[in-house]
Amino acid sequence: xxxxxxxxxxxxxxxxxxxxxxGTPPEAVAATPASPSERGAKTIEVRGVNLFYGDxxxxxxxxxxxxxxxxTALIGSxxxxxxxxxxxxxxxxxxxxxxxxxGEITLDGEDMxxxxxxxxxxxxxxxxxxxxxxxxxxxxxxxxxxxxxxxxTRRMKKADKDAVVERSLRGAHLWEEVKDRLDxxxxxxxxxxxxxxxxxxxxxxxxxxxxxxxxxxxxxxxATLAIEDLIAELKSRYTIAIVTHNMQQAARASDVTAFFxxxxxxxxxxxxxxxxxxxxxxxPTQKATEDYVSGRFG
Amino acid sequence: MAPPExxxxxxxxASAEIGGGVLPGWATxxxxxxxxxxxxxxxxxxxxxxxxLLLVFTVPLACAAIYAWSRAVEGPRRAKDxxxxxxxxxxxxxxxxxLISLLYEVIKRGLPGISLxxxxxxxxxxxxxxxxxxxxxxxxxxxxxxxxxxxxIGIMTAIYMxxxxxxxxxxxxxxxxxxxxxxxxxxxxxxxxYALFELFFGPGIRLGVMGSVALSVLMxxxxxxxxxxxxxxxxxxxxxxxxxxxxxxxxxxxxxxxxTAFAGLVTGVMIATARIIGETAPLLITTGxxxxxxxxxxxxxxQNLAVYAFSEYRSPGVMKQASxxxxxxxxxxxxxxxxxxxxxxxxxxxRYKTEIR
Numbered sequence: 001x002x003x004x005x006x007x008x009x010x011x012x013x014x015x016x017x018x019x020x021x022x023g024t025p026p027e028a029v030a031a032t033p034a035s036p037s038e039r040g041a042k043t044i045e046v047r048g049v050n051l052f053y054g055d056x057x058x059x060x061x062x063x064x065x066x067x068x069x070x071x072t073a074l075i076g077s078x079x080x081x082x083x084x085x086x087x088x089x090x091x092x093x094x095x096x097x098x099x100x101x102x103g104e105i106t107l108d109g110e111d112m113x114x115x116x117x118x119x120x121x122x123x124x125x126x127x128x129x130x131x132x133x134x135x136x137x138x139x140x141x142x143x144x145x146x147x148x149x150x151x152x153t154r155r156m157k158k159a160d161k162d163a164v165v166e167r168s169l170r171g172a173h174l175w176e177e178v179k180d181r182l183d184x185x186x187x188x189x190x191x192x193x194x195x196x197x198x199x200x201x202x203x204x205x206x207x208x209x210x211x212x213x214x215x216x217x218x219x220x221x222x223a224t225l226a227i228e229d230l231i232a233e234l235k236s237r238y239t240i241a242i243v244t245h246n247m248q249q250a251a252r253a254s255d256v257t258a259f260f261x262x263x264x265x266x267x268x269x270x271x272x273x274x275x276x277x278x279x280x281x282x283x284p285t286q287k288a289t290e291d292y293v294s295g296r297f298g
Numbered sequence: 299m300a301p302p303e304x305x306x307x308x309x310x311x312a313s314a315e316i317g318g319g320v321l322p323g324w325a326t327x328x329x330x331x332x333x334x335x336x337x338x339x340x341x342x343x344x345x346x347x348x349x350x351l352l353l354v355f356t357v358p359l360a361c362a363a364i365y366a367w368s369r370a371v372e373g374p375r376r377a378k379d380x381x382x383x384x385x386x387x388x389x390x391x392x393x394x395x396x397l398i399s400l401l402y403e404v405i406k407r408g409l410p411g412i413s414l415x416x417x418x419x420x421x422x423x424x425x426x427x428x429x430x431x432x433x434x435x436x437x438x439x440x441x442x443x444x445x446x447x448x449x450x451i452g453i454m455t456a457i458y459m460x461x462x463x464x465x466x467x468x469x470x471x472x473x474x475x476x477x478x479x480x481x482x483x484x485x486x487x488x489x490x491x492y493a494l495f496e497l498f499f500g501p502g503i504r505l506g507v508m509g510s511v512a513l514s515v516l517m518x519x520x521x522x523x524x525x526x527x528x529x530x531x532x533x534x535x536x537x538x539x540x541x542x543x544x545x546x547x548x549x550x551x552x553x554x555x556x557x558t559a560f561a562g563l564v565t566g567v568m569i570a571t572a573r574i575i576g577e578t579a580p581l582l583i584t585t586g587x588x589x590x591x592x593x594x595x596x597x598x599x600x601q602n603l604a605v606y607a608f609s610e611y612r613s614p615g616v617m618k619q620a621s622x623x624x625x626x627x628x629x630x631x632x633x634x635x636x637x638x639x640x641x642x643x644x645x646x647x648x649r650y651k652t653e654i655r
Contacts, residue, residue, distance in 0.1 A: 092541060097465050124544025134535040137652040138557040148543035151553055198539070205543055 042108045042125070042208035042239050043068050044089060049103035050268075051084050051093060058084045060268035062103075064258055066209075068239045071231060073250035073277065075243075076260030076292070081269030082243045083131075085260070086211050089241065090126035091119040107208070124152065127207035131214045133194035135186030135201070142182040144197055145169060148205035164204055172200035173230050192223025199230065203238075210234065212242040216249065228253045247293060251281050259289045319371040326364055326384060333359035357388045404630050411620075411627030421589040425616060430628050432591040433606035436506065437635070440585060440602055441575045443510035443595050444517055449567055451514075452521025459522070460529040461551055472522075479519035487515040488580025495584075504586035506595030509602070512580035517570050524566025528559045561650040568643030572636045578604040603632045 044066040051059040059081035066072045066089075074082040087093040088101050091112065105112045112122050135144045145165045149156055156164075165182070169175040174196040178189070186197050195215055202210060212231070216224040224246075231240060231253050244250050250257050258274040273280065273289045284290045337355035341347040361381050369377035419429035455472065463469030491512035495503050532555050540550040556563070586599035587609050607628040614621035 090542065092538065095538070095541065120541075120544050120546050122544075123542055128538075128542035130535060130539065130542075132535065134533075134539045136536060136539070136554060136558075138554075138560075147540070148545070151540060151543060151545040151549055201539075201543065 044126075044209060044239065044241075045104075045106045045109075046089075047104045047106075049085075049088065049101065049105060051081065051088055052098075052100040052102070053084075053096060054098035057268040059088075059260075060270050062271045064271060064274055066239060066241050067256065069235055069237075070255040071235050071240045071242060071253055072256045072258060073242050073244055073254035074258050074260060075245075075247060075250050076269070076272075077262075078245070079265065079269070080260040080262045082260050083213050084269075086213055086241060086243050087128075089209070089211055090128055091122045092128065094119070124205060125207055126209040126211060127202035127205065129195070129198050129202050129210065129212045129215050132218050133191060133198050135189075135194050135197050137185070137187050139186060140183045141178050141186050141189070141197060144186040145200050145204050147201055152205065168200040168204035171203050171234070172196045173226060174200055190223075192219045192226060195219060195223070195227060196230065199227070199234075203234070207238070209239040209241070212240065214243050214245060217245060224249070247281075247295075251277060257281070259284075259286075259292060261288050261292070321368055321371055321380075325367065326380065329364040329367065330356065330360045330384075333357075333363055357384075361385060401633070404626065404633060407623070407626035408630030409627075411623030411625075412630065416624065416627055416631075420591045423589075427620070428589075428624075430601075430603065430606055430624060430631070432589065433601040433603045433628060434631065435591055435593050436585070436600040437575065437603045437632070439593055439595055440506050440509045440513065440581065440600060441571060443507060444513035444574060445567065445571055447510060447514040448517040448521050448570070452518045452567075452570075453525050453563065455518075455522045456525035456529055457551060457555075459526050461547070461555065476519045476522050479515070480523065482515065484512075484516055484577050485579040485583075488512045488583045490515060491580065491584050504584065504599045505597070506585055506592070506600035508584035509581045509600065510595060512584050513574045513577060516577065516580070517574045520570040520573060521567060524569065525559075525563055528562030528566060529555060531562075532558045558652050561647045561652065564646045564650070565643045568639050568646075572639045575636060575639070576604050576632050578602075578608055581605050582608070603628045603635075607632075 046062055046064045046066070049059070049062045050057065062085060064072075074086065076082050084093060089105065089112075093099050093101060101113060107122070107125065111117065135141075136147060139147060142165055143150070145168050146161055149161060149164060166175060166179075169178065174193060177193060178184075178197075186194065189197060195218070199210075199215070216227050219227065228249065231242065234240060235255075242250075242254065254277045256274065257277040257280040259272045259280060260269050261272045262269040273284060273286045275284075280289060281293050284293065290296075334352065334356045337352055337359055338347065341351055341355070361384055364384060365377050365381045368380045413429075415427070416429040416431075417434065418431055419427075420432035421428035421430075455476075459469050459472055463472070488509075491508045492503075494511065495505065495508045499505075536554055536558060537550055540554045541547075545553075581602050582605055585602060585605070587605060588599040588601050592598060592600050607625040610621045610625035610628065
């Protein structure tokens with residue numbers, strides 16, 4: 001299922017000369033329209049990926065397949081590279097100065113890091129929700145949700161935009177709470193509402209994949225539950241990967257769980273085990289996984 | 299079911315460092331008053347009484363008095379607190395003295411020169427009369443053009459430094475040269491502008507825009523510095539949020555970073571403007587001195603309030619007092635303009651500031 005060792009590449013596009021191995025011309029990524037009709041079937045496949053910050057080797061040799069219409073949870077102790085790995089999946093990792101990616105990450109067979117692939121285009125297909133809610137402070141609730149549309153592209157008719165905003169806010173279970181104050185600043189909402197606003201903002205651009213980096217770590221249990229319900233609903237339309245520190249959350253909300261670990265501080269993080277969530281939490285094959293999920297360490 | 303009678307607890311909170319007693323609310327004022335009386339008595343007795351000396355002796359005396367009193371009643375920690383409070387308040391008062399006396403003096407001497415004529419007339423062919431309209435127009439035009447030159451250059455440089463230049467040599471070089479430029483004496487900026495225009499127009503050239511160029515040399519580093527600071531505090535997670543939506547970098551800067559920093563940018567520009575609007579030396583050699591209204595910066599000499607005040611004082615003409623009055627009135631007008639700029643900056647800041655977490 002997982003590819004063997006593949007050619008290592010530098011993430012900096014200019015240095016890359018090798019052709020994409022997938023056989024698809026890399027321009028195909030740029031040409032793929034993000035139309036809602038053909039959505040929901042994008043698979044991310046990761047082969048032999050190593051991640052670096054300058055000289056620091058952060059994540060070592062990860063092979064994983066992130067399936068469509070399923071929630072994949074990435075668990076593991078702090079500093080083991082879960083977030084770094086997640087950020088490599090939509091080319092956010094390379095925004096950190098000195099950060100590099102080696103190995104191959106494909107989105108439905110198309111190499112994300114292929115030559116000529118525009119990272120901006122990748123991020124349009126692979127959306128992200130961050131650890132702490134970060135609505136744009138200069139914008140109203142409405143503008144926040146519409147931000148992806150108005151920042152990106154085409155002029156839209158007001159009515160179309162209204163429709164997208166309403167659909168996204170309903171999709172994020174926020175519509176009923178904010179429909180009367182769409183023109184108020186997004187920063188006036190509570191933490192949980194802000195996080196749902198960020199999810200609405202992310203799904204308004206109709207991505208294929210949704211990455212979530214500890215989306216509930218700043219929220220209380222009630223707001224967390226609301227987000228988890230939302231995730232369960234969103235997976236029918238998106239491929240979802242979620243980083244979490246909360247093992248109950250991984251057990252509740254995910255279909256597949258991947259356990260990351262590092263031997264000791266300073267070593268690169270590794271993917272220890274990946275499998276169906278039930279298996280990982282009941283009959284893991286690795287000792288480290290069992291220790292971690294049973295709470296014996298980490 | 300009443301709880302058992304409890305022993306009154308010992309009072310650990312009131313013991314030790316805090317003496318337990320509390321001085322009355324008027325204690326500090328009493329100490330200052332007493333110190334002032336003692337100082338006045340001593341100075342009068344020695345026959346060397348002046349207000350300045352009275353202040354100089356009162357502050358340390360009051361500090362000593364309040365320390366001794368508070369230490370005896372409240373303990374050493376509160377005593378130190380009282381002394382520091384008094385010392386800091388005195389330092390603030392000391393810093394305010396020059397400012398207040400300057401404002402007082404300028405208003406006192408400037409008001410007699412203020413009249414309708416001062417704002418509407420220029421000084422052409424006037425003997426002992428006339429106004430400063432040409433200088434006011436000149437100040438606004440020269441400064442306006444300087445701002446128009448400096449703001450785009452300054453803000454774009456700051457954008458390069460914060461958004462694109464991380465870790466690059468060019469950015470470090472820029473930081474260094476901006477620091478150096480901040481320290482350029484204003485007369486050097488004037489000579490630079492003069493030398494530059496002399497290359498093209500020959501010796502003796504005087505233009506309003508030359509003054510603007512000289513002022514830009516002074517203003518650009520201030521704008522860069524303030525804009526850089528403001529852009530730096532725009533949190534990175536906002537940029538990342540925009541990137542994650544598939545927004546190109548330039549659009550993230552234009553639509554997210556700049557609007558978030560808007561209030562701070564405007565404030566920085568206003569402060570830089572206030573800083574250059576009163577420059578005299580560079581304008582003396584670039585825009586020259588003239589008596590008529592000239593609102594075209596590309597055509598001939600231009601007057602300016604600071605230079606106007608300077609020349610009214612240096613060559614007062616027949617009616618000396620009227621000239622001196624006008625010089626002070628020009629100074630007062632300049633201060634008023636700066637004050638208005640600062641107030642506008644504050645209003646803009648209050649209206650547009652974004653809560654940044």
